Amino acid sequence: MSKECAICGKRPATGHKISHAHNMSKRRWLPNLQKIRVEVEGRPKTAYVCTRCIKSGAVKKA
Numbered sequence: 670m671s672k673e674c675a676i677c678g679k680r681p682a683t684g685h686k687i688s689h690a691h692n693m694s695k696r697r698w699l700p701n702l703q704k705i706r707v708e709v710e711g712r713p714k715t716a717y718v719c720t721r722c723i724k725s726g727a728v729k730k731a
Contacts, residue, residue: 672699675707675716676728706731 673680679700685693702717705728709716713731722728 670702671717672702673717674700674702674719674722676718676722679719679721 681700682698684696684698686696687693701720703720703723704715704717705723706713707716707718708714708729708731716728718728
């Protein structure tokens with residue numbers, strides 16, 4: 670599964686997980702992607718789309 674939104678291109682963000690003792694280890698924040706049927710050029714197609722695009726209506730469901 671690709672970890673990128675097919676509509677807006679949102680991808681994983683990286684940073685550090687910081688403990689109370691300020692120990693740092695790398696971590697990733699993954700976008701909330703859902704596999705949905707999308708209408709592309711009048712034809713249905715499945716794509717991974719973030720929930721923000723689904724809620725805003727940026728994608729037309731098939």
